[in-house]
Structure formats: structure tokens, C-alpha cells
Amino acid sequence: MVAIRQWVVRRAWAFARLYRVIERLVVALAPAWRWLGRRRMEVVFGAVERPLKGLLFDCRMCGQCMVAQNGMVCPMVCPKSLRNGPCGGVRADGGCEVDPAMACVWVEGWAGQRAMRAGGGGPVQALAFQPPLDYRRAGRSAWLEVALAAGEQPDRPGSPDWPGPPDWPGSPDRPGPPDTRCPSGPLEAALRRGDFVVTAELSPPDSADPDEIARRAVYFDGLVDAINVPDGSGANCHMSSLASSKILLDLGCAPVMQFTCRDRNRIALQGDILGAAALGVVNLLCLSGDAVSAGDQPEAKPVFDLDSLSLLAAARGMRDDGRFLSGRPLSCPPQLFLGAASNPFAPPTDARLVRLERKIEAGAQFIQTQFCFDLDALRRFMAAVCARGLDQRAFILVGIGPLVSARSARWMRAHVPGVSIPDALIDRLEQAGDPRAEGRKICIEMIREIRHIEGVSGVHLMIHKHERLVSQIIARAGVLEGRREPPRRLGLAAVANA
Secondary structure: OHHHHHHHHHOHHHHHHHHHHHHHHHHHOHHHHHHHOHHHHHHHHHHHHHHHHHHHHOOOOOOOOOHHHOOOOOHHHOOOOOOOOOOOOOOOOOEOOOOOOOEOHHHHHHHHHHHHHHHOOOOOOOOOOOOOOOHHHOOOOHHHHHHHHOOOOOOOOOOOOOOOOOOOOOOOOOOOOOOOOOOOOHHHHHHHHOOOEEEEEOOOOOOOOOHHHHHHHHHHOOOOOEEEEOOOHHHOOOOOHHHHHHHHHHOOOOEEEEEEOOOOOHHHHHHHHHHHHHHOOOEEEEEOOOOHHHOOOOOOOOOOOOOHHHHHHHHHHHHHHOEOOOOOEOOOOOOOEEEEEEOOOOOOHHHHHHHHHHHHHHOOOEEEEEEOOOHHHHHHHHHHHHHOOHHHOOEEEEEEOOOOOHHHHHHHHHHOOOOOOOHHHHHHHHHOOOHHHHHHHHHHHHHHHHOOOOOEEEEEEOOOOOHHHHHHHHHHHOOOOOOOOOOOOOOHHHHHHO
């Protein structure tokens, strides 16, 4: 099956043309299908569509086919069932994050899209936004749906250039997020002022004691503009991101609540968005989430009802349009500052800029990247970002953190998707008498250089459960010097010791 799918991808332009011919034929005979009756024709179409598309495209019969938009590859083969990919977990060799033995279907699809454009297989919008699945249609014929919908909507789901329903939040036809609102909180205000901001990560504890968060947050006092709170990072269970964010908010901090699609369906996600906003948590980082196989409970059921793009679009629709995904109105829309993640250096690298643009179109106002240790690669990426004007549409924060040894650097380069660590940095760590101190020195040097890269609005520091080290790096890097308004000092030490 895999060999056939890859053979089709190499000839995607030809199969795209064939797909269009079949679509036109099916649509032309729509009156006959209506006369014969939908129930009867579902049986007939399914008997043909299921084995044929299954053989050629590894189709999973979701009923909302998009193989023609994804380079003639069914994206539902993705273990995360992402409708908008690729995720940031693609391995260096193009392998899947969840199953390293299989190629990422989105990498294959991207190759198919290139083949379609090169071979004249018809117009195709690269990584076009896709609304989430309607699970009521699973197992039904997408071809029959296209035929029966003919004449009802001009752009059909079976067409390679179908952009999604015009009224869906995040559709390319919709205007961008409003820029006339008052800042939702200190983070957005600092970014709008043009300050070079600093955010850092604080992992929720394996505890029900809120004081554990206060004792660790004290190291960030007066040094960071906002504190990221992971949501089950690594697919492991910790105190919830929402509760941890509320604890930080009560301390006077500005939390960035990370929000993943792995564990909740669209109903729960929308409810939590409202709950967070009601509690005063306005900074929301929308993520697809790590696969459950990465954590210590791999037997758990993954959800992935939405993905990072459709979650962004849903949150934006709630804020800007004042309605749920169902269309039901909200009496009080949430005030939100929406963010997304980017992994600029994960395969397929030429697709990452397009994916970043899709996230901004869906509603992202700020972006936090994966770890960056290769400044030359970052400069090239940011030059492309600026050339496309994306730095004017969203604030880019570059992920950074200290390396502790040459061995750990090699492990990260080999196992953490999208992390590129130059040999020169590894050599410095190997030759250093104190690798940990050298790693901190490298981190400080990089922060100082990143500050002067065009289009970068700040840095995001990630050091798991080493908050004291984060504060030392920020202070020594001098990254807050010259700011109009530095982060407020809250006196957290007195609170933590109370």
C-alpha cells in the first residue's frame, strides 16, 4: 500500500487530472443519482470508491475527501488525523513523529503538490486551510456528496482548489484579526510598543499544591513579560494548564496558557476557551499536541478532533464573530491574544513558511518557535518571513535555551524534530572545561544576536524546571536594557515565602 501511494505521489499531476475528469463526469450525471436515490447510490459509489481510492491513495473514507488538495495523499493516514499539517514533529529524515517507520503523509503530500504544480495538474493552493471533519459523514461517498452538492455551492470539497466554506472562521476569504482593539494584557501591550519581549516556560507540577508554582515563579519576577504554561507536555499528566495559569494570574503574572487538541474534542476546547477568558487568562497558545505514545500513558486514547489551525480559527471566531463553531451566538465574546508555534527547520523546510502564513491567516497574532541554535538558518528563515510581510502581521518570538553538554546536544540534534545544532557549537561544548557554563554562555551570546535579527520581536526561553537558570541568563544577556517599560516587579519572593 505504501509503495503504491508513493508511486501515485510521483505522478500526482496525472492523477489530479484524472480526478478532475471523474469529478466532472460524476457531477454531470447528478440528475441520475438524484433520481435513483441517495441511499441506493451510497451503496454503489461506496463499492467503487472504497477499494479504488483505498488502493491508490490509502483513503480512509472520511466522507470529506481532500486527496486532490494534498498532493493525492489522504491526510487521514496521519496518526494524529491532522487536517492541517504537517505538525512540528516531523523527523529529520521526513519520518512520522508517532511512527518513525512510516514517512510523514504531509511530507509526501507536499511532494505531490510540487509535482502537481510542475506537471500542470491543475491549480492547487499550498496547504490550504481545511475545516475539521464532520464525523457524521464518515464512511460515506465523497464523490456522491460532490455530485449532489453541484449547483448548491460553486467550490466543491472534491476540487483541488477548494478553500473551505467561506463562512468558516479562518477561511482565506475572511479579513485578518482586528488591530484596533486595546491590548488584552501586558504581553500584547509590550509587543505593540515595540519592546523586545522575553517569555519563559514554567512546567506545571505533579502536585495539587499551588505554592509549588509560586516558589518557582519567583525567579521570573521583573524579568519576563509572560510565563508559558504547558498543557500536558510530552503527553504526560501534570497540573492542568488552566489551573496553573490562574494561579500565576493571581500572583500578578501574565500567563500564556498552552492549549492542545490531543485530549479534548471541539466542545470541550470551546468551553475551556470561555472558562480561561472568564478567569482573566487572555494569552492562548494553540497547539496540536504531542502524540500520546510519547508519554507515560501510551494506552490513552488520542482525540485530535481539531488541530492547531482549526483551533486558532475556532478561538478567533469566538472572539471576533461572537459565536461558537455551531453558529450559536455568545452573549459575551472572550478577549484573547492568540498565539501559535512554529518549527522553521523541520521537514519539509520549504513548507514551513507557508504553514506559518496559514496560522497567521487562521488568527495567530504571536508565534513562538522551536529551539533555535543555528543562527544562519534563522536569519534565512526570518529574511523570507520579512519578504512575505509576515513579521508585520504577527510577532515572532524565537525559542532558545542552554545546552548542557556535547552529548545532550548530539541527542537533541538526532531526536528532537527541527532542532539544528551546528558542529561548531558541539565542538565548543566538548572542548570546554565546564560544559554547563559554556552552554549558558552560548545561550547568552545567541540571545544578544537574535535581538538584532530583523523581524524578531522577542525570545522564548525553555529550560525544564530550572527557573533559577533562566533568570540568570536573562539578567546576564542584558536583553531588557533600553526598553521603554521593563517587566513589572511583583514582589513574588514575599508571596512565595508567606
